[in-house]
Amino acid sequence: MSAYFEKLDRVGFEGPQSDNPLAFRHYDAGRIILGKTMAEHLRFGVCYWHNFCWNGVDVFGAPTFERPWHEAGDALERARQKADVAFEFIGKLGAQYYTFHDIDVAPEGGSQREYLQNFQAMTEYLGEKQQATGIGLLWGTANLFSHPRYAAGAATNPDPSVFACAANQVFHALNATRYLGGANYVMWGGREGYETLLNTDLRQEREQLGRFMQMVVEHKHKIGFSGTLLIEPKPQEPTKHQYDYDTAAVFGFLKQYGLEKEIKVNIEANHATLSGHSFHHEVATAISLGIFGSLDANRGDPQLGWDTDQFPNSVEEMTLIMYEILKSGGFSSGGLNFDAKLRRQSVDKYDLFHGHIGAMDTCALALEKAAGLIENDRLSEFVCKRYAGWSRPLGKAILEGEKSLADLAELALEQELAPRHSSGGQEYLENILNKIIYG
Amino acid sequence: MSAYFEKLDRVGFEGPQSDNPLAFRHYDAGRIILGKTMAEHLRFGVCYWHNFCWNGVDVFGAPTFERPWHEAGDALERARQKADVAFEFIGKLGAQYYTFHDIDVAPEGGSQREYLQNFQAMTEYLGEKQQATGIGLLWGTANLFSHPRYAAGAATNPDPSVFACAANQVFHALNATRYLGGANYVMWGGREGYETLLNTDLRQEREQLGRFMQMVVEHKHKIGFSGTLLIEPKPQEPTKHQYDYDTAAVFGFLKQYGLEKEIKVNIEANHATLSGHSFHHEVATAISLGIFGSLDANRGDPQLGWDTDQFPNSVEEMTLIMYEILKSGGFSSGGLNFDAKLRRQSVDKYDLFHGHIGAMDTCALALEKAAGLIENDRLSEFVCKRYAGWSRPLGKAILEGEKSLADLAELALEQELAPRHSSGGQEYLENILNKIIYG
Amino acid sequence: MSAYFEKLDRVGFEGPQSDNPLAFRHYDAGRIILGKTMAEHLRFGVCYWHNFCWNGVDVFGAPTFERPWHEAGDALERARQKADVAFEFIGKLGAQYYTFHDIDVAPEGGSQREYLQNFQAMTEYLGEKQQATGIGLLWGTANLFSHPRYAAGAATNPDPSVFACAANQVFHALNATRYLGGANYVMWGGREGYETLLNTDLRQEREQLGRFMQMVVEHKHKIGFSGTLLIEPKPQEPTKHQYDYDTAAVFGFLKQYGLEKEIKVNIEANHATLSGHSFHHEVATAISLGIFGSLDANRGDPQLGWDTDQFPNSVEEMTLIMYEILKSGGFSSGGLNFDAKLRRQSVDKYDLFHGHIGAMDTCALALEKAAGLIENDRLSEFVCKRYAGWSRPLGKAILEGEKSLADLAELALEQELAPRHSSGGQEYLENILNKIIYG
Amino acid sequence: MSAYFEKLDRVGFEGPQSDNPLAFRHYDAGRIILGKTMAEHLRFGVCYWHNFCWNGVDVFGAPTFERPWHEAGDALERARQKADVAFEFIGKLGAQYYTFHDIDVAPEGGSQREYLQNFQAMTEYLGEKQQATGIGLLWGTANLFSHPRYAAGAATNPDPSVFACAANQVFHALNATRYLGGANYVMWGGREGYETLLNTDLRQEREQLGRFMQMVVEHKHKIGFSGTLLIEPKPQEPTKHQYDYDTAAVFGFLKQYGLEKEIKVNIEANHATLSGHSFHHEVATAISLGIFGSLDANRGDPQLGWDTDQFPNSVEEMTLIMYEILKSGGFSSGGLNFDAKLRRQSVDKYDLFHGHIGAMDTCALALEKAAGLIENDRLSEFVCKRYAGWSRPLGKAILEGEKSLADLAELALEQELAPRHSSGGQEYLENILNKIIYG
Numbered sequence A, B, C, D: 001m002s003a004y005f006e007k008l009d010r011v012g013f014e015g016p017q018s019d020n021p022l023a024f025r026h027y028d029a030g031r032i033i034l035g036k037t038m039a040e041h042l043r044f045g046v047c048y049w050h051n052f053c054w055n056g057v058d059v060f061g062a063p064t065f066e067r068p069w070h071e072a073g074d075a076l077e078r079a080r081q082k083a084d085v086a087f088e089f090i091g092k093l094g095a096q097y098y099t100f101h102d103i104d105v106a107p108e109g110g111s112q113r114e115y116l117q118n119f120q121a122m123t124e125y126l127g128e129k130q131q132a133t134g135i136g137l138l139w140g141t142a143n144l145f146s147h148p149r150y151a152a153g154a155a156t157n158p159d160p161s162v163f164a165c166a167a168n169q170v171f172h173a174l175n176a177t178r179y180l181g182g183a184n185y186v187m188w189g190g191r192e193g194y195e196t197l198l199n200t201d202l203r204q205e206r207e208q209l210g211r212f213m214q215m216v217v218e219h220k221h222k223i224g225f226s227g228t229l230l231i232e233p234k235p236q237e238p239t240k241h242q243y244d245y246d247t248a249a250v251f252g253f254l255k256q257y258g259l260e261k262e263i264k265v266n267i268e269a270n271h272a273t274l275s276g277h278s279f280h281h282e283v284a285t286a287i288s289l290g291i292f293g294s295l296d297a298n299r300g301d302p303q304l305g306w307d308t309d310q311f312p313n314s315v316e317e318m319t320l321i322m323y324e325i326l327k328s329g330g331f332s333s334g335g336l337n338f339d340a341k342l343r344r345q346s347v348d349k350y351d352l353f354h355g356h357i358g359a360m361d362t363c364a365l366a367l368e369k370a371a372g373l374i375e376n377d378r379l380s381e382f383v384c385k386r387y388a389g390w391s392r393p394l395g396k397a398i399l400e401g402e403k404s405l406a407d408l409a410e411l412a413l414e415q416e417l418a419p420r421h422s423s424g425g426q427e428y429l430e431n432i433l434n435k436i437i438y439g
């Protein structure tokens, strides 16, 4: 097999001054930051679907990308060709991980059995590619939304036999993920939501989804998969409303079904903003609830109401994300996946490199800045001082449950409490942050 | 005391044909619908603050309303005058309930003690007004967001002595609500959120809020308050982000602190839409989670990003709400409060009547239409048929936990499942709905 | 050719009581309202593309509709079969008009010449179908956004030869529209906008678009097309930002290129709301600027940020639209097109009828209600009284340019003007409106 | 008069390394960039209202700021005290300009005459302060939205005598601006819009606004004011919909009333984003239309739907703005005003400095980066190449009007045009940009 990206062998690190658009200027995989290499911190993942399955089609227009493996031909042959290019790309890019849906990597086939045969054949092939390249699997997942049978949802479908088909896919995708040494397994609720409440039984569908997730957890333990299970929240699209709307909604769902110790969240930047929250909010919330797992760092467009899945390019935004993650101890099994796609106009095959290089440099810079914040953490210092009262007797007594409403009412009256508000320091803190980002 | 609204004695029901703008055309309090009177179904509440405390000021302009009780004078005297007008209004309108914050009804005073004295004096006065008029209290609440001490939150304030002041207010507001026979007590998290994550400890603030809510529950039981405790979700404003963002977020919070059997939600239409959900979604979700309590029926403007608190006027929207509520058995302690305010340009004092009459007629019509939906419930029929598979052996076995992922995978393969999607019928159902609404 | 919709011959009018889901309950084509038949007022159009070209595919999933004419086969043969079904459908529905893009009706072919041959063949075929059925063409248009050559726009493409291809299509589509007796010709700027300002020259692209529109106007006059030229504003999607963002933007553009007497707007409900305006606003604005042309009545979903193109079902909303149009004298060449598509889950072929019947009944009811508003126009009466001062000497003198700023300053000071605001009556007017809508 | 900000004399430039929060790290007024000093490029303005008139009140809460000049006392005395502090602040900050509304600087008084007397007295006082400090006036304006008389608009009010009051204020505010050597005069349409279309005559109100603007232009020429007239677009708030919605809407309005050579736009970042556009879009659009005037650089919050008026802190965003402005030749009479306010929690008086210092450093850095972009303008180079075809014969012939639709159709067919799309290079260009911003 000859190279598809014949123009380059490997994206090298050339430092900030470099004018080579096909080199890293900030991502230096082996550089040590706070005791770990950049690669160990960032754990970059490249997604299979947007990069190698999507052909540039959108709702208003025909495909614009011309990739040889999209041409007609033997389906398994094309799938292997696609895998070859994918691993060539990821290898040349120097990312450590990839991520896939079952039917990204294998032809869907015309029956359950054909699906399984194809998927097993390709799972083996992927295993060989991993072996040959050293690239690992950040997570696998099953596509439970593209086939017409899933038009009304997978686990939440009104028809239990659709549920069973979904179970079949997840069973095999989770097994394959374990076989390929995946660090995580992700569930994204594609069409687990509704188009109209007029035909929907919310309680029923929630029960179905709850049971489905429990089954996945049970299977994970049964097969001894040691990775982390993740749910990826998204508020809507293609549905009108998805049950996994945001981190807070997922947390309530996990608590209801006793799953909050078993499943964490994979937060996507664009899904966060579509749900009305900042990316920063979703990450900080997940960490504060103990359910943070992994990231899809692809951003949206602030003016658009759908998932544009663009490569991250804001160091300002990513610095806050990396700061939260570093403060919480860094990724454990999670990583930084780019569930991002090229713009439909970016038809040059090397645009795939431009997108990923820019994204990785953005994240590397953000890591560097976040480490700067941590090293002399004036933000945390401010926060500690601000809440200091809660480490003093009154605060402690309240939080430890030693005070009743009546106790505090008496205290307020007897001591004629008249606390004065002191500055929240927002502008000051924003300046501190910019000092670290911009020097 | 002479009448303030001298032009009318009582808003009467005159039927659909009436051209009298100061009469009801649809709300006929005693009319029986599905076995209960309209009044028993709808349980209308009039809010004290927007109607009698607000003077027409907005962020860009001075007061436009000229109300005698806003003029200078002895504070308690003005408070009684305001109460007189409020009860005159509600009585003439024929609503059964009112709702208030502590400092809507009593002067705040310059100290905790003065606050208490004023509030207790006015609580007695309100008791007399209730006695004299037969008007009841739908719910009371405490204003924990207007005083400068609450600039950084009440229960979530970085300063525990602010927490204690908040406790003092809730202690007395809950006691007063009990004294006045309130059917519910509401907590709205005004500034329980953040302006910037840079100065905020999410986990710490959540703990504080959890403990606060637990204290309120404990106090409720101690004093034997038989009403329902409610949280009113709102996503933001005045904060950037409020912890009680939406029903799903509140549910997760309640589960975390073991409060899901103790506290329900008071859903406001405008807060629902600001959080990215339809009003219908929030009500249906709360019902499906078993935490539906009460309504603030005031709507927003679909094009505006802040809480406009307009009177409900869409029968199309309110019919779906009443349909959900009727299906769930109707309000128990909750009711239909109008947390609505006049437009700032509506300076005629009788505009208060136009706003409420329109709102009550809208809700009465919606009740009538919703009852029509229930009586021959083609929507539910469709939904039942749609999910019928879940009452058959496979569906039941799945939901009862008798099937593992492996079982279902095997089933899918062995039976070569190939379920076909059948129409979700959305357009058909929308037509059914319109037939009921428009005849 | 045998019938595709074998289940019914014609959608009849059966009146409000009917429970037949395949009958009109409000649209009674021949019924006279304010001196014209409902059909003359409403001028319904059915769009070709969503109904007969779309197969249920969305960005996340495969086709769900199974239509025989989407199967493989001779392209022109399939096109004729599609036309047969389309005219069968429209005829049975009883709509007067249809609307199409060039490549909806004819196979695109592999070259400019093949395109032309196919399109001319199908234009003749459509002419025969019109002849045979009495169905007319509300408007034609050219698809300048689906072909990969248009990825960066058509008239605004950086490459002039793409501009020439676009010119070719519009030349033939306008000629065909004239040949088929079309009442209007529409231009929708599909990709006439940008994805990123980084690669865009706004001034250059605007010049190109201006010249393109002028060329279309010149050609229209040259061939003696007597219909109206229309631009359909849309703010974004698939682009990040479209030049024809909203009615106000189009007006400025038309003024700049001297086209404001030549081109009007085709307003789509969903495009209005995506641009941050109410549908009512866009229609009222276009009328007030003298550029209102026609409607695409398909609505969006208030919670979703993309063009969902749903059938209109809100009588409340459509009544205001019909009220504006009736006040302005009714449609001239324009009409009420449904640029609406079924939900992807609505896979029953009769769902096409449910969608259109509901939409047409909604519009018919709205027409009826709007006529009620007009007949005893208390809204206009209120408005007249409100602005009465502008018909008195001071108001007239100001508007006729007889007063300078200095004159008015002097007047204000000398007369010590202290005008008092009087109620805007919003709640009162909302009640008046609801009285007409709901009786 | 003693200093209010006793803690510092002057905000100095200390360079990037400085840890002094009350020093500039990037804004070095005299530093030369592309041939002009930073001060000459940036022309910073400090607004009077948010900084010195606002007391921290919001819709949900009482004032939090304790400023001596907000205490009771003689109104003119307080106004002078406020002016003293304002000029002390601006002087110590080292901004060159300030901006004001008439009633920010002078007590409104109880009558037209009292208004005038106060305003004239304070205008003289401001003149003396300017003299003494060297601070100039970037622009003046009149507040036509706070007084209750303006509840239904100023120039668009249904009552012509309100129009006359507005004329009086603008007459004197424009005269005062001329007296004080203002570089511009701004008109912001506060309530020039509607709350509900039900009571609004759009055409009538537009005529009123058109005539008003013409009168202002006539007066400007009469008094020989050499500054620029500016309109500040804003989409809504406090109104539901403002006529000056965005730059495109203002352009259409100016064209309609023949004012496009007389009035330019003052673009506010937060207003841009509230109108659904990026700040970058609004600036680039205004420049491309030849109506760019000045900036209010205050940003919004991406998750909030109202005007939060925050200090700019994104170098990434401001770099694009400065790049557009530099490419267009830089500001002429306009400048960079901060129509920004502290967060309500920022109650420390030095927070005023933190807000402005952060903002000015952000803009200075953005200028520096934008100059870097210009110096080796790979973005412009890419754009030039992309549109090169329009400088070749076909492109030129089209734009010069030498080709008809028929000509191009013939060309497309005869030459069998089949243009191929080439990459838009978005990811590549985003990387180029980040290289300049981050080194």
Ligand SMILES: [Co+2]
Pocket: A268, A270, A271, A307, A309, A339
């Ligand atoms: Co996504």
Ligand SMILES: [Co+2]
Pocket: A232, A268, A296, A339
């Ligand atoms: Co993702």
Ligand SMILES: [Co+2]
Pocket: B268, B270, B271, B307, B309, B339
């Ligand atoms: Co509210």
Ligand SMILES: [Co+2]
Pocket: B232, B268, B296, B339
């Ligand atoms: Co409320």
Ligand SMILES: [Co+2]
Pocket: C268, C270, C271, C307, C309, C339
């Ligand atoms: Co559309």
Ligand SMILES: [Co+2]
Pocket: C232, C268, C296, C339
């Ligand atoms: Co359309």
Ligand SMILES: [Co+2]
Pocket: D268, D270, D271, D307, D309, D339
């Ligand atoms: Co603003």
Ligand SMILES: [Co+2]
Pocket: D232, D268, D296, D339
């Ligand atoms: Co401004």
